[in-house]
Structures are given as C-alpha cells and as structure tokens.
Amino acid sequence: MLIPLVGTRFERHEISDSLFDLHSRGYIRFREYRVSLCKGRGSINIGERLSGCQNEIAFSNRLTEDYIACPVCGNDYFFEELKDGSVLLKEITEINYEKIVKDIIKKIEEAKCRVININGNEHSYIIHVEDREYLLIFDSIYSDPGIIESQEGIININISNVLKKGTLPDTVINILGMNIVRDGFEVEKYKLRDLPPAKEIISKLTKISEVEKSILEKSKYLSWQAVENEFSNFFLNQIRVKTVELYKYRLLIETYPRLSYVPVNVAGAGKADKISIPLTDYLAEIFDGTFTVDAKCYTSTSVSSKTIESTQHHLSKDGFDARRTIIIATTNNITCWDDVIHYKSTTGHYRLIIFNARLIAEVSVQLNFSKELLTLIDKFVEIPQE
Numbered sequence: 500m501l502i503p504l505v506g507t508r509f510e511r512h513e514i515s516d517s518l519f520d521l522h523s524r525g526y527i528r529f530r531e532y533r534v535s536l537c538k539g540r541g542s543i544n545i546g547e548r549l550s551g552c553q554n555e556i557a558f559s560n561r562l563t564e565d566y567i568a569c570p571v572c573g574n575d576y577f578f579e580e581l582k583d584g585s586v587l588l589k590e591i592t593e594i595n596y597e598k599i600v601k602d603i604i605k606k607i608e609e610a611k612c613r614v615i616n617i618n619g620n621e622h623s624y625i626i627h628v629e630d631r632e633y634l635l636i637f638d639s640i641y642s643d644p645g646i647i648e649s650q651e652g653i654i655n656i657n658i659s660n661v662l663k664k665g666t667l668p669d670t671v672i673n674i675l676g677m678n679i680v681r682d683g684f685e686v687e688k689y690k691l692r693d694l695p696p697a698k699e700i701i702s703k704l705t706k707i708s709e710v711e712k713s714i715l716e717k718s719k720y721l722s723w724q725a726v727e728n729e730f731s732n733f734f735l736n737q738i739r740v741k742t743v744e745l746y747k748y749r750l751l752i753e754t755y756p757r758l759s760y761v762p763v764n765v766a767g768a769g770k771a772d773k774i775s776i777p778l779t780d781y782l783a784e785i786f787d788g789t790f791t792v793d794a795k796c797y798t799s800t801s802v803s804s805k806t807i808e809s810t811q812h813h814l815s816k817d818g819f820d821a822r823r824t825i826i827i828a829t830t831n832n833i834t835c836w837d838d839v840i841h842y843k844s845t846t847g848h849y850r851l852i853i854f855n856a857r858l859i860a861e862v863s864v865q866l867n868f869s870k871e872l873l874t875l876i877d878k879f880v881e882i883p884q885e
C-alpha cells in the first residue's frame with residue numbers, strides 16, 4: 500500500500516488493518532477528534548437561541564466544561580450538545596519518513612545488497628544488487644537532476660501517495676516500500692537480477708519498430724493462404740516454448756508500467772482515436788500458457804467486426820471453443836479494437852486476441868525470435884514480376 504497524505508481523515512470503520520499496522524510500526528501518527536456542524540440552538544429563551552452557520556467545528560473528544568466556539572461565526576456550544584450527531588475522526592498528522600527509509604534500507608541490506616549513501620545527498624543512495632549498480636531514490640525525490648541523467652538504472656521506492664510528476668525516465672523501476680517492509684527485499688532482488696539493463700530495454704524498443712516496419716513492408720506481398728498455417732503455427736509455437744523469455748517479458752512489463760501499453764487506433768464516429776491496450780492483461784492467458792487456439796491469419800485485407808464474426812462462426816463449426824479467438828494480422832489495419840474491448844468488458848477476459856504487426860513485432864523481439872520470424876516471412880514473399 501501507499502501511505503495516504505498527511506491530513507487524510509478516516510472514520511473509525513474506515514481504518515484498515517494496514518493503517519493500524521503503519522501506526523504500530525511508528526510510521527504514521529494520528530490525531531483523534533470529533534467533527535460536528537455549527538447547527539445552532541433552539542430555545543424558549545430568546546437569549547439562548549443561536550442560528551447556526553453550518554460550518555464544520557472540530558473539537559477534542561475529551562469532555563470539557565468550557566465552551567467550544569465555532570471558528571467561523573463564533574457561536575459557543577457545550578461539549579455535550581456538539582457531541583450529539585458528531586463524527587469521531589482520525590487524521591494522519593505525521594509521516595515518519597526517516598524511520599521508514601531506515602527500515603527499508605535495513606531490509607535491503609538483510610537481503611545481502613549493499614546500500615551506500617551518496618555523500619551529502621540525503622535523497623539518493625547507490626544500491627548494489629548482485630553485480631549491478633542502481634541509483635536508489637524514495638518517492639521520486641532527488642536533489643540533483645544530474646544524477647538522474649548519468650545513472651543507467653534507477654530504482655524508485657514508493658512510500659506515500661504523493662502526486663508524481665512525469666519527470667523520471669521510463670526505465671525507472673518502481674517498488675512499493677511497504678512491500679519491502681512486510682516481505683523483505685529477497686523477491687525484489689531476484690526480479691532485479693532477471694530484468695535486462697536499461698540500455699537493453701531501450702535498444703529492444705528500437706528493434707521493435709524496425710521489425711514492425713519490416714513486417715508491414717513485406718505484408719503486401721504475402722498471401723494469407725501462404726502464411727495461414729506455417730506462419731501462425733510458428734508464431735504460436737514460439738510463444739509456447741519460450742518459457743524463460745515469457746517469464747522475463749512478463750517481469751519486464753510488470754516492472755515498467757509505461758512500457759506495457761500498446762496504443763491502437765479505434766477510429767469511428769464519436770470515439771477517441773487512440774486507446775491503449777495493457778499488455779499484462781491482454782497477454783495474461785498467453786503468459787499462463789493455458790491458451791489452446793486455432794488462429795486465423797490476415798495479410799492484406801483489413802480485420803473488421805465482420806472478419807471476427809465469420810472467424811468465430813468458422814471455428815465453432817469445427818467444434819472449437821469460439822469464445823477464445825486469436826487473430827494474427829501482418830498489418831496494422833484493424834478496425835475492430837472495439838470488439839476486443841467489448842469482449843473484455845462483458846466477459847472480464849480478453850477472449851479475442853489480435854496480434855497486429857505492432858504486437859507481432861513486440862512479442863517476437865521480447866521473446867527473441869524476431870530474426871527467425873522475418874526469415875520465415877521472406878520465404879513467403881512473392882514479389883510480382885513486372
């Protein structure tokens with residue numbers, strides 16, 4: 500969890516176990532008080548009548564003989580009359596960052612990772628994880644912008660629910676601080692070991708767009724009859740057998756949320772032009788290795804709602820579970836992302852999975868089979884004779 504901001508108020512029943520836990524660890528402090536409205540007072544004696552201003556009056560829960568004054572209109576009330584109909588609140592008054600950071604670093608060191616405080620820089624540390632070195636910061640705070648630019652790997656530990664500005668690079672690894680406090684750093688350490696260095700991530704992104712471009716160029720010379728079996732079998736088989744790469748790919752997109760969205764076009768009346776498909780969700784069944792499908796392939800024609808309909812009809816005729824359909828298209832000419840989203844929102848799962856040129860490139864580069872894929876496509880390319 501992320502620690503709520505100072506000033507966040509809770510009614511008694513809203514205080515979760517994890518908030519109590521934060522409190523008992525000494526990470527946050529609460530102030531308890533009551534809140535009532537300045538509601539005025541009716542009385543038969545004109546002198547005792549008050550008209551309320553309806554503003555909030557916060558007051559201590561401790562019984563007092565003294566008057567309690569409304570901060571806005573100055574009306575004086577007795578404790579008992581305000582307590583009636585008031586709400587007992589707890590408010591976070593303090594977050595002990597120093598203790599939290601200290602405890603997190605202790606957990607990291609217990610996992611046999613070295614943490615070095617950068618001299619004179621209270622917000623940044625260097626952390627050694629196995630043979631790699633990262634810059635370690637907390638809540639996206641760093642005092643020296645130069646240090647962010649010069650560092651290849653950055654780990655940002657999120658502690659509180661502060662509003663983040665998008666100033667950190669895409670390759671920053673975000674980890675929840677309270678998870679480290681609760682579970683230690685061991686698991687995170689092994690994840691870090693299995694993640695590619697930032698340089699490699701960036702070079703893969705470049706490669707994805709090159710492979711995409713290459714698929715698109717060749718696509719116009721491909722006939723779907725030629726690719727239907729061999730191409731789709733190859734593609735789906737690679738996804739099945741590359742289990743180590745799949746694990747690393749999943750880790751990658753879970754670690755770098757900003758890299759895990761693929762934008763697609765949903766052109767149409769009254770619709771936003773682009774939406775983003777979250778890959779962790781979209782590819783969940785593929786990551787689980789539970790999918791069994793017959794795929795349909797498209798090369799030059801666009802994939803539309805009509806295509807989907809006929810594909811599903813065709814698959815169900817073959818006795819296939821048509822609720823899950825995979826479409827492989829070597830173009831980006833897809834006009835039915837709507838259907839993909841619709842299936843997801845009505846069934847809770849991505850039952851319709853379309854791999855367009857962009858996604859074929861993405862998956863084949865991340866799973867390390869783009870070279871073989873392009874070679875296979877070359878085999879089917881038929882450039883028409885002049």
Ligand SMILES: [Zn+2]
Pocket residue numbers: 537551552553554569570571572573574
């Ligand atoms: Zn008042």
